[in-house]
Amino acid sequence: MKTNFKTIVAFITLVALTCNTISANTTKDPEKDKVIIYVLRNILTRGHYVQKELDDTFSEYIYNEFINNLDPSKRYFTQEDLKEFSQYKYEIDDQLKDSDLTFYNLVYHRFLEKIQSAKTYYSVLLSHPFNYKKNESIDIDYEKIPFAKNEKELVDYWRKQLKLQVLGNIEATEEANKEKLKTDKNFKKPTFSTIEAEARSKVKKDMDDLYIRIDELENSDWYSTFLNSVVSGFDPHTSYMSPDIKTRFDQDMSGKLEGIGARLFKKGIYTEIDELISGGPAWKQGELETGDIILKVAQGDKEPIDIVGMRLDDAIKFIKGPKGTEVRLTVKKKIDGSIKVISIIRDVVELEETFVKSSIVEKNGKKYGVINLPKFYIDFKDQNNRDSAKDMAIEINRLKEQGVEGLIVDLRNNGGGSLKTAIEIAGLFIDKGPIVQVKYRGENPIIRDDTDPKIQWNGPLVIMVNELSASASEIFAAAMQDYKRAIIIGGKQTYGKGTVQNILPLNKFAQNYPEDLGVIKMTIQKFYRINGGSTQIEGVYSDIAMPDRYSYMEFGERDLDEALPWDKVPQAKYQKTNSYSNFADVVYKSKNRINNSAKFQAINEYAKWLKKNQDDTTYSLNYESFKKGNEAKENEIKKFKDVFKYQSDLTFTSPKYELPLFKKDTVLETKRKVWHKNLSKDIYVNEALNVLSELKMNPKHEIVKK
Template sequence: MHKALKYILDMKRLPIILALVLAGVFFATRSQGKTNSLPPGKYEKILQIVGAILTQGHYEPKDINDEFSKKIFDKYLADLDPEKNIFLQQDLKTLERFQTKIDDEVKGAPVQFFIEAGKVFDSRIKEAEAYYKEILAKPFDFSKDETYNGDGEKKSFPASEDARKEEWRKYLKYLTVQRYADLLDSRESNKGKEGAITKSDAELEKEAREKVQTVMTRTFDRYHNKFTEEDKFNVFVNSITEMMDPHTEFMPPLDKRYFDESMSGKFYGIGAQLTYEEGNIKIASVLPGGPAQKSGQVDAGDIIVRVAQNEQETPVELSGFTVQDAVKLIRGKKDSQVKLTLRKKDGTLKTLLLKRDEIVQDEAYVRSAVVNEGSQKIGYIYLPEFYADFQEMNGVRSGMDVAKEVNKLKAEGIDGIVIDLRNNGGGALYDVIQIAGLFIDQGPVVQVRDRQGKPQVMRDRDEGVLYDGPLVIMVNEMSASASEILAAAMQDYGRGVVIGSTSTYGKGTVQRTIGLDPESNFSNT
């Protein structure tokens, strides 16, 4: 279900006019940690609101008609089964009756397509699970030349069960041979080293299959335990929103909270770093001063078996969860309680109740250093993202933090400043305006145009310049959005030199967040 939607723009002239679009719908569809289906009618209400927002608020809305419906039909099935080894062609024929009805569902008709498609998907997943266990139980013959096509867009869904099983055999062989080749390279590099154990080809082939078996077990555990009807609905709505443009996204409340946390650099949790190991969510380390450390009952190496939001709520088993999924469950509101069931290193189970507290992720904040190059002192500013705390009036803002770092560097008597925006995917528009204003004396920074074509000039209104010395902006192919705005402004004003890759990410859109239902934490960007 991962989608790579990238496009590159020539760095010679970065875009200065941006189109205003809606980048997603944050909609609260369930209570944290619960897996019960939504009440009848809720899906219809959500789709109607999403459809209205896309139609009335998107910069370039597409007509939601039968042709749009057909595209959503194909996209949703491809998002569920990108490798095209789950569904059969007969399944598409069975579901074909919905091909021109999805637009009606968006407009208020009973929601049926994703539910029926989900039932078929769940049934086929059980069959595929049996395939991988049977296939990986036997050695592969690597002496036989075979071809596997891993591009789902260039192949069709299997016509029969035998064809699907053969597709799985080739897929699993492809995954196994990758790991087998790595093991062969490792054996070769370790040859002759003291203590090195030399394994036979057969032993390495078996080890490679076991590695693939572990990956497949994790994947299918996730399908069984995490990929609920509501998760399928989220994929379905994203199929609709992303058809408008690649940056339009639907988020349920946990994802919305996670987004806010990443933007602000802080969250309310237990103060522990998690890792995934052999199908388990494990405590990698305990942060000093956090709730976990203060309890004296949480240790590195503990496995988190279950999570509940308080003393009364039914716990959620973490089998099949990724680290990100587990993190979303464990984090919550300040002073709220979370109940963890841990498997200690001696195998015993321990259940404890922790009160969440503020944890700051300062690694996401701006940092600076002075680099001595001969007789010159160069100030280096690393800005991983244009972060901003939208929840608190006096919360952290990257614009203010960059100004503080510039002042620190000036106090060191630096001869120039380098701002590193490599891999910076963007962030808060307000803050990039403030940062640009540190180096120019008033003036337009970027222009945002709405769907009526009316431009809004976003300008630096502060008089004066904080730093007027030599300036360099570093970028690469993953510098996007706000990073491109800052680089373009410095370039257009002749204020700084842009160095790095010949092109950046090329994201020419700006997103905004719109609240839908404050009582239920509904919001839309």
């Protein structure tokens, strides 16, 4: 059945014009909102690392950021709306200085009106079949496409987006029916019209659920969006958290997501993966990654629930669950934008798995140690408790007692943590000297030294990193590279987060205000290497770069809007260790092995393919073309299904001290076996061991003066 689009537009417009009721919760506290703006403005202008003028350029940034945060998919505002909003485009900075919320109020109330209109749009559009033979396409890179010119074009935007959702559901159903036919010869395949009607009904239900959740959001939720549009203009790591969000943040950090072992955060209407807990179910399963967006959650083989627009604590309730149960997450992959269903068996996430652990491997008759450091952890409340530096020193000593002749420190996916422990760990590999420079706004850099002359390990050292190694990981790796104490091997460069944030309660600066105003997480410092260069943006470039899935992707700090720039300060006084007699030769040989490796070449081709797909954001809305396009992509994926499949002939074992523990804790033994098995399948660890085995210490250990 074909439906006249002009008729639909006319009907939608008529209903939208007569639908003036705003059902969203609009309860506001204007005085509190103004106090928050006043306090934030003063904290940021006086304390943020960047001294930024609240000028027309800043005003324009807030204007674009707030509108795009409210309407990332171009579903609500038109260019006609923007024309009205634009009268304040260069006045928001002046409004902020006067705690004037005129711009916010105009956009917010228009947004509430548009939400009500949207309910009419999708309801009418999904009441009839789409024309699946029409040759048309949609670009889902919404940052590139302009806002609709008017309401008529806006309805067409809605039509295409809904049609794409329906097409996806139709294809999924037809694929499921094919599988049923393989196992059940009596299965009667439904007609296309039946499948299509069910697909539209499902999309309609998903949209209904979404707008029920949107209606539950309060003014404070949208006001937080505005405030974050303001503070993010200073840098991407500065953010405002309302009292409710701060409570959820604290719950998150205290382990509320132990069902799958992932920490989540809210990004607009989406739930995004912030961190995978080392050793947890998601980490072991291996498909979920930092930056992935969770769209739907299903309990086992039950119908998935759409969590887009859902409050974070409500989403957590669906993701969590008892040990041994299955959760299926429908995610949008950060790496290429593809939609994937990931099955994870929930388990109890042991904090033990976030601590230092080691393994021993024999290669060419010599023993080597592999130390996994998932985080630079410390207990600031009681520094007598264990921390990563103390644990690292103990682990190295245990490995020395077993006669290892070289060490690999694995920092892959280590997002950082305590700077104090990073400095102390670096000190385990040199006698003494500067490790990092830390700088506040407008002040000279402060050099942070390792003052302990004791060297815990003076043998060959290789440090593994990847694009997710960040912050304190980069400080440690950079120091070892500057001293030429270790070979850094891994991705082309690390994440590039060279800034430090502090959490400040707003009530501390408005002491007489009776209500909780929330907190600001604000960038207050910047890191610099001892050679003077910042780790910001650039990160640490590997001495030996190995192809991986991120090789050609826009990834890391350099991909974030308003990220602070790279710069440099004067070099600190330090001396290279001159530890190795064949450093350059080992690096050269490794690069040749990698370049001549068919496996690494295949990984490199896969990385190029991922980049190509990241850039390809256009989908055909003709069903036959849509299917063919997806089939072609599936066939391309099949070429790379074994790209990371690898098996070395190496055997990894636990250090002796762990063996008695296994008798008391069989779960720990199982976890170690899984880890050791994965190490033997890790082509990157294998090459790191090749490098380690070739390094020769300089017997004289001559110091090269810097």
